Amino acid sequence: MRNRSTVFTRVNLIVLLFCMTFVNAQNSDINILRDINVHRNKNLDPTFKLVTNSAVPISVATPIILYSVALIKKDSTIKKQAIFIGEVFLVNAFITTALKHTIKRDRPFETYPDIDQATSSVGNSFPSGHTSLAFATATSLSLAYPKWYIIAPSFVWAGAVGYSRMHLGVHYPSDVFAGAIIGSGSAYLSYKMNKWINKKRSKKDK
Numbered sequence: 001m002r003n004r005s006t007v008f009t010r011v012n013l014i015v016l017l018f019c020m021t022f023v024n025a026q027n028s029d030i031n032i033l034r035d036i037n038v039h040r041n042k043n044l045d046p047t048f049k050l051v052t053n054s055a056v057p058i059s060v061a062t063p064i065i066l067y068s069v070a071l072i073k074k075d076s077t078i079k080k081q082a083i084f085i086g087e088v089f090l091v092n093a094f095i096t097t098a099l100k101h102t103i104k105r106d107r108p109f110e111t112y113p114d115i116d117q118a119t120s121s122v123g124n125s126f127p128s129g130h131t132s133l134a135f136a137t138a139t140s141l142s143l144a145y146p147k148w149y150i151i152a153p154s155f156v157w158a159g160a161v162g163y164s165r166m167h168l169g170v171h172y173p174s175d176v177f178a179g180a181i182i183g184s185g186s187a188y189l190s191y192k193m194n195k196w197i198n199k200k201r202s203k204k205d206k
Contacts, residue, residue: 033169058137059089067082084140092183096182108171119169126172126174128178131183135158137183
């Protein structure tokens with residue numbers, strides 16, 4: 001009986017600690033967002049709208065442009081890189097969409113009236129689709145072309161997209177952080193999978 005009581009007490013303590021951690025994390029999330037969104041310089045809104053709206057066109061155009069260049073130059077290496085970046089786009093879109101439909105987190109402006117929605121948004125909040133897309137593109141480009149003049153601008157742009165989502169009041173910091181991890185992770189996993197597949201093919205050809 002004493003053992004049961006001890007186990008019950010420990011379980012209650014774990015649940016209580018989890019709840020306290022979750023509440024504190026949620027409080028930090030909204031407090032950081034308030035600092036960014038509520039006290040923002042509204043003169044920068046048009047700039048950040050432009051940045052936020054660049055995520056989809058740039059991410060879609062990147063593999064298409066590279067593939068077109070590959071066809072013109074008849075370069076199989078560029079062709080493979082274009083296909084790889086296109087694959088990352090699809091893998092990332094699938095993971096992000098699945099998580100959005102599973103978690104179903106409300107947008108911050110829907111829960112907190114003081115958060116100013118400065119741009120349109122569709123669907124659920126977690127994770128940030130624009131951020132995951134931007135980081136997937138930045139990471140896949142950096143893996144395909146590991147040069148500082150590709151890596152630096154790519155991640156500055158991806159980071160700006162992530163920040164713009166908070167500045168415009170449509171995502172929590174945790175949405176953006178998760179989006180960055182998912183986007184980068186999708187690219188890295190796709191890169192490793194491609195390397196493994198190519199290794200298998202080369203062994204078969206021998």
